[in-house]
Amino acid sequence: MNSLDAHAWLADHGDYLFRVARRQLHSDELAEDAVQETLLAALAAQSRYAGDASLRTWLTAILKHKIVDLIRRQVRETGLPRDEDDAEAVDLLFQQDGHWAEPLKPWGNPQAEAELGQLRRVLDECADRLKPVMAQVFSLREVAGMETEEICKELGITPTNCWVLLHRARLFMRECLTLNGFGGTSA
């Protein structure tokens, strides 16, 4: 490989890597950092690229580690979201006796690709509205499919905090999705 390669990597895969990173980091700035760090790391490690995986697959594997590194850094710098706010928001979803405050509307069952594309956009928008660390932990689990235990360990969060973040993120996401089209005009 020669020095031209890294520039070609950016040209050929930069946008794709950015989209993958953006979906898990929920910040343009952090996603740009992730792409940059990935390409620099790939450059340093290019002799280890065996060539048996596609270049994109190899770069994406490096990106995954960089995404986790960036989230870890973020957790260290800003800490976890303020607990009381989220606890109050959860309280509003339930009555005192633990019943749901409002009945849940069913979601439609979309099949058409155009409809699915629209729903994916709503999903991304709803996740972007969660607090940063909550959104990131949620996406590591639900988008990237990392094991919960591994997420806690990698980010240095206690299992309890980690689980509470995930559960609240799911509750908030479900609300947001129901309010923004999943409740279905087209069910």
Added chain:
Amino acid sequence: MKWRVNCREATELFSRTQDERLHLADRVAMRMHLAICRNCTRFARQLQDMRRLLRSGGALEDETAGLSADARQRIETELHQKLKP
């Protein structure tokens, strides 16, 4: 050991099944609740739908969003620095 759970507790239990295997007693309590509660059955179904949609990210290949011109330039510069002899 608690065999009867309310909706709030049942959603917590179901959410947990998305991350780990529950103890038998919790599993039984959750299933008993889901069997009689339409809201929580919907909740469970929706969490599964959400995960399925989020993990079927094939659309990323075709989407048009990408790096801004500024970011691209910045990264080019970084790579260039690194490549200098």
